[in-house]
Amino acid sequence: MYSINEVMKMFNLSSSTLRFYEKEGILPQINRDKNGRRVYDDSExxxxxxxxxxxxxxMGLEAIKEYLNMAYEGDSTLDQRREILISHKQNVESKLSITLDHLEKINRKIIIYDVLVLRKEPKDLTI
Incomplete structure (x- = not known):
């Protein structure tokens, strides 16, 4: 079992974010210890x-909440959940490809500045 402070550190989230996720149904109902403090288990x-x-x-919080609700419904939603993740994966890959293209343009511009500002020879530059 993990305290809210331990979970905050593990995931770099604030306690208010964790409480918000729980309140909005994005996190399952979190158990509490005998003192009423939240305790998280490995599945959570x-x-x-x-x-x-x-x-x-x-992925938006509403879509995440929908996905979680499907998970609560059990195996009857396995195909739907799989399709949601496949679609999201394709979106992420597309955005990543665009980001990598932009990064390459930025790197090329840095090389130009290295040549102009630092007076480096192009043969001495590495990316």
């Missing part, structure tokens, strides 16, 4: 890890 951490990955890669 596993879900939180996926939640953070989905959110950080652009």
């Amino acid at each position: 951490l596993e879900w939180l890890q996926l939640l953070v990955a989905l959110k950080d890669t652009g």
Whole structure:
């Protein structure tokens, strides 16, 4: 079992964010210890890890909540959940490809500045 402080550190989230996720139904109802403090188990951490990955890669909280609700419904939603993740994965890959193209343009511009500002020879530059 993990305290809210431990979970905050593990996932770099604030306590208010964790409470918000719980209140909005994005996290399952979190158990509490005898003093009323939230305690997280491994399955909740596993879900939180996926939640953070989905959110950080652009999935909206409503879509995440819908996905979680499907998970509660059980195996009858396996195909739907799989399709949601495949679609999201394709969106992430597309955005990543665009970002990598932009990064390459930025790197080329830095090389130009290295030549002009630092007076480096092009043969001496590495990316």
